Amino acid sequence: MSEDPVYFPVRLVWTGGKSGEISIERKAIIRTGTPLGDSSEVNYHTPEDLFVASATVCYMNGFINFTRKMRIEFKAFVCDAIGTLEKVDRSFEITKIEMKTTVEIESEDLRDRINRALELAAKYCFVGNSMKCPISHDIEIVVG
Numbered sequence: 745m746s747e748d749p750v751y752f753p754v755r756l757v758w759t760g761g762k763s764g765e766i767s768i769e770r771k772a773i774i775r776t777g778t779p780l781g782d783s784s785e786v787n788y789h790t791p792e793d794l795f796v797a798s799a800t801v802c803y804m805n806g807f808i809n810f811t812r813k814m815r816i817e818f819k820a821f822v823c824d825a826i827g828t829l830e831k832v833d834r835s836f837e838i839t840k841i842e843m844k845t846t847v848e849i850e851s852e853d854l855r856d857r858i859n860r861a862l863e864l865a866a867k868y869c870f871v872g873n874s875m876k877c878p879i880s881h882d883i884e885i886v887v888g
Contacts, residue, residue: 761785792838796827799841799872799879806865807847816857819888820848827877841872841879848888855885 755767762781766774777788789797800823811818823845830839847858862883866872872879 763788792827792829795838795875796825796841799869799875800825800843802869802871803843803845803865803881806869807861810861810864811858814857814861816854816861818847818849818854818858820846822846838875838877840877841875842882843879844882844884846884846886848886850887852887855887858885859883 753769756764756776757767758764759775761784762778763785764776766776774794775788776794777785777790779786779790779792804821804823807821823843825841825843827838827841829836832839845862847862849855849858862881866879866881869879
């Protein structure tokens with residue numbers, strides 16, 4: 745990545761209640777809602793969903809980048825993440841994100857290198873590094 749700033753313009757248009765549409769040029773619209781809204785609002789992506797998802801996607805992309813640099817192949821990558829929303833003082837915060845990652849590899853001799861790629865992905869995940877909550881990683885590597 746270049747050392748020059750990169751900008752990510754996002755447009756949010758209110759659609760009523762606590763719902764909106766996020767528009768990003770040349771990308772699909774994301775409908776937003778709230779976890780405790782009316783029946784239509786709970787069907788859409790919440791800020792909490794998007795917060796946790798952004799850390800998970802960044803982690804996956806970092807893993808893919810490191811496996812490419814290391815010239816190692818994997819068969820599958822699945823990451824389940826849970827963000828915990830708690831009351832802190834007078835407000836609410838995501839206080840932690842727990843990720844459970846499963847990577848499928850072709851042979852046992854790849855295990856150490858895949859582990860290293862996962863470690864580097866967590867260490868250099870710029871989205872996760874920008875968050876103040878801790879992110880934990882539970883990793884399972886399966887040979888299949």
